[in-house]
Amino acid sequence: MPPFGASRIQAQDRARRAGTRPRTNHTLETALSILRDLARFLTEHCGKDDWALVDVHDVEAFLATSPKARKRRLVVLRQFFRFARSQHIVLIDPTRTLIVKERNGFRGRTLTLDQQRELFRRWTTSEHAHPHEALLGMPALLHGASSTEVRMLQITDIDAAAQTIRLGKRPHPVPLDPTSWTVRNAAWLTARHGRRPTRT
Incomplete structure (x- = not known):
C-alpha cells in the first residue's frame, strides 16, 4: 500500500505521461507540510495518534488555527x-x-461596552469630536453598519422627510433615532457652512 505522498507522486507522473497539467513539486511539498501540521496538532492538542480516531471536530479545530489558509x-x-x-x-x-x-x-x-459608551459620549457631547466622525461612527455603533456600508454612504441615501438612511444593499431604509438624526444635522451644517456648529 503506497503512502499518500507516494500516491501523489505517482499521480504527478501519470499526468506528465498523459500530457495533462501535473501538480508541481511545490504543491506536493505544501500538501505534505499541511498533513505534518495536522498530525502534530492531533498529537499535541487532541491526544490522538491514529488517523482512524480523527473526527470532524478535530479537523475543524485545526482549520481554525489558520482561518486564511x-x-x-x-x-x-x-x-x-x-x-x-x-x-x-x-x-x-x-x-x-x-x-x-x-x-x-x-x-x-469588537469594542467592549465601556468603549462603546465612551464613543457614544464623545460623539454626542464632546466639543473635540468632529461631526463628520460622529456621522460615520454612529451608524456603525447603533445600527450595525459595516465599514463598506459607511464608506459608500452618500447624501442621497439620507431621507430628511422620513428621517431614514439607506445602508448598502439593505432591503429597507434604516430609521434614525433622535440622537443619530442630531448628529447627521450637525455634520450637514458643518459641510454647508464650512465650520463646526456649536452644540446645544
Missing part, C-alpha cells in the same frame, strides 16, 4: 482522507461535511 488546507485534507478511506486507514471521511467557504459574518475584534 482554510480553503487550501481543506482541499488537501479532503484529498488525504479520501485516499485514507480507499486504503481502509479510516472508515469515515471527517472532511465530508465541511465546507470550504466560511460562513459570512463579522469575525474581527
Whole structure:
C-alpha cells in the first residue's frame, strides 16, 4: 500500500505521461507540510495518534488555527482522507461535511461596552469630536453598519422627510433615532457652512 505522498507522486507522473497539467513539486511539498501540521496538532492538542480516531471536530479545530489558509488546507485534507478511506486507514471521511467557504459574518475584534459608551459620549457631547466622525461612527455603533456600508454612504441615501438612511444593499431604509438624526444635522451644517456648529 503506497503512502499518500507516494500516491501523489505517482499521480504527478501519470499526468506528465498523459500530457495533462501535473501538480508541481511545490504543491506536493505544501500538501505534505499541511498533513505534518495536522498530525502534530492531533498529537499535541487532541491526544490522538491514529488517523482512524480523527473526527470532524478535530479537523475543524485545526482549520481554525489558520482561518486564511482554510480553503487550501481543506482541499488537501479532503484529498488525504479520501485516499485514507480507499486504503481502509479510516472508515469515515471527517472532511465530508465541511465546507470550504466560511460562513459570512463579522469575525474581527469588537469594542467592549465601556468603549462603546465612551464613543457614544464623545460623539454626542464632546466639543473635540468632529461631526463628520460622529456621522460615520454612529451608524456603525447603533445600527450595525459595516465599514463598506459607511464608506459608500452618500447624501442621497439620507431621507430628511422620513428621517431614514439607506445602508448598502439593505432591503429597507434604516430609521434614525433622535440622537443619530442630531448628529447627521450637525455634520450637514458643518459641510454647508464650512465650520463646526456649536452644540446645544
